Amino acid sequence: MFDLTGKVALVTGAGQHVGRGIAEALAAQGAAVAVNDIVETRAQEAADAIVAAGGKAMAAPADATDRDSVQAVVAAIEAEFGPIDVLVSNAGNSGANPARPASFVDMDPADWNQYVDINFYAVLNGIHAVLPGMIERGSGRIITISSDAGRQGINMGMSIYSGGKAGALGFQRSLACEVGKHHVTVNAVSLGMIPGDWDPGPPKGIPLGRYGEPADVGPAVVYLASDEASWVTGQILSVNGGVYRNV
Ligand SMILES: NC(=O)c1ccc[n+]([C@@H]2O[C@H](COP(=O)([O-])OP(=O)(O)OC[C@H]3O[C@@H](n4cnc5c(N)ncnc54)[C@H](O)[C@@H]3O)[C@@H](O)[C@H]2O)c1
Structure with a gap:
């Protein structure tokens, strides 16, 4: 199950942290991962690490917010690996600038x-x-990395982030309806x-502790990308330690 051999995946913002973990997981299941x-050096280091571990990967540096750059990098990936079967839109937070x-x-x-x-864009x-x-081609997997901040209120001074995430979730619900007939799923x-290089203090209110x-x-992500998830679309899968509401 969940064999991705022969599939081509693109993961945005995959040079570090969550996105890098996603890229590594997809590669471990056999996908060729862009x-x-x-940050070009991050993309290259992450791709090199996948290759060193026996996987197939290439660096695909580009600014995900720049539509022309994204079109160009997709063309470059398809020239190298073939058509993209799985898109994981992971780049997020405050983008290339620090959050304020x-x-x-x-x-x-x-x-x-x-x-x-x-x-959103x-x-x-x-x-x-x-x-x-x-x-x-009549097949495809579109997966967006969202946040509980896009589904519920959080009091962290990040209301526009919440709005951007919620916008993408609203968009995907309708897109899933549009493209289902082409066997393209959108989840x-x-x-x-998921703390990175910051200390959030002891976890509170997370059922799994x-x-x-x-x-x-x-x-x-591997599950949603797989053939086994072919009857799953328009859904939001929470990976959050079981938090139902953390306001
Ligand atoms: N870490 C968390 O606690 C958390 C919680 C909820 C949701 N998320 C979501 O998970 C995703 C990954 O989060 P993370 O914490 O790993 O992020 P991160 O900030 O640690 O890493 C994001 C990566 O994206 C890259 N990036 C930034 N702007 C880019 C752009 N314009 N084009 C291409 N790449 C760009 C950065 O260089 C970086 O390598 C994001 O969508 C985020 O909103 C994270």
């Missing part, structure tokens, strides 16, 4: 775009580049907190 990141949490009323409207661009850019080929994985790790996410 590792996208806006603030209450909405205090926020400079000039800061809105950085959240909407990466969490970058998702559209990737899908727009790969979807025509998926429709033509999301909604994450709880710990924060997540990148290794928790890859298997969920």
Whole structure:
């Protein structure tokens, strides 16, 4: 089960942390993986590590918020590996710039775009580049990495991030209806907190008693990418330690 041999996958923002874990998991199941990141060295290091572990991977550096760059990198991947079967839109958070949490009323409207661009438009850019080929071939897997912040209120000064994530979830519900007849599925994985290089303090209110790790996410993506998930679309799979509501 869940064999991805012969499939080609593109994972955006996969140079580190969650995205890198997803890329490694897809490669371990046999997929050829294009590792996208806006930071070229990160993309290259992650791709090299997959190859060193016996997998198939290439670096695919590009700015996921730039539609022309995404179209160009998709063309480069398809020239190298063949048509993209699986798109994982993982690049998110505050994009290439650091997050500046603030209450909405205090926020400079000039800061809105950085959240909407990466969490909504970058998702559209990737899908727009790969979807025509998926429709033509009559198969495809579109997976978006979302956040519980897109499904419920959080009081962390990240309201525009929540809006961007929620926008992508609303979009995918309708897209799933549009493309189901072409056997293209469209799903999301909604994450709880997965600390990187910051200390969030002791976990509170997480039924499974710990924060997540990148290794928790890859298997969920592998499932949605697999042939075995061919009757699953328009869904949001929570990978969050069992948190139902954490406001
Ligand atoms: N870590 C968490 O606690 C958490 C929780 C919920 C949801 N998420 C979601 O999971 C996903 C991954 O999060 P993470 O914490 O691993 O992120 P991260 O910030 O650690 O890594 C993101 C990667 O994306 C790259 N990137 C940034 N802007 C880019 C762009 N414009 N084009 C291409 N690449 C770009 C960065 O260089 C970086 O390597 C995001 O969508 C995020 O919103 C994360």
